[in-house]
Amino acid sequence: MFSHRLKLSERCSCTMHISHPNSVLLLLAVVCNLLVCLAGVSVIYPRDPYIKAEGDTLTLKCMVHYEPEKCKDIQTRWCGLNKEDRCIYLTNPSRYLIQVNETEEKEYRQRRIFVTFxxxxxxxxxxxxxxxxxxxxxxxxxxxxxxxVTDLSYFFQIFSLFFYYMKKFY
Known part of the structure; x- marks a missing residue:
């Protein structure tokens, strides 16, 4: 086990105790808190791409950590890039269900933004x-x-190929 105290300023410091390989999540949380401390706001969500079929539902989830002292009024939104690579905000209530909730953790706030297609x-x-x-x-x-987003025939083609090769090898 090792401990390390990291101090960036009077308000930004933490102590890390790493005792197990699975402590990576704790380390990630510490780094995120330090980023919020330095910048005042950080945006976190998975990098994984999505492949979905037409007609499916999908919920994009985003977590925003911020310090209310540095960020009194905050707007958080999802956007999609158009053909000109401009960020168009997802606001149409007939297309998207948008949910926001917020919790407070000491001097920080954590806002979650969900957009459901x-x-x-x-x-x-x-x-x-x-x-x-x-x-x-x-x-x-x-x-x-x-x-x-693909049409359903794409998924049927993939499954057909998968089963074809499964039969061939087994």
Whole structure:
């Protein structure tokens, strides 16, 4: 086991105790808290791309950590890139169900933003990004996540090939 105290300023410090290989999640949480401390806001979500069939539902989840003292009023939104690579915010209530909840942890707040596509179409294929902007001008941007919406025949072709090769080898 090892311990390490990391101090960036009077308000930004932590002690890490790493005693097991699975402590990586704890380390990640510590790093995220330090990022919030330095920048005032951080945006976190998985990098994994999505492959879905037309008609499926999909929920994109985003977590925003921020310090209310540095970020009094915050706007958090998901957007999709259009053909000109401009970020178009997902706001249409007939297309998306948008849910937001927030919790407080000491001097930080954690906001979760969920956007649910009720019935995916091929036009939903693009890159998506979660963004947070404070009234002070501080902003946090997540990475781009790709969604590929295919028609059902694509999935049937893949399964047919899979079963063909399974029969062939077994």
């Amino acid at each position: 009720n019935s995916l179409t091929r036009q939903d294929t693009t890159y998506y990004q979660c963004n947070a902007v404070c009234s002070s001008g501080t902003e946090g941007k997540g990475h781009l996540v790709h969604l590929n």
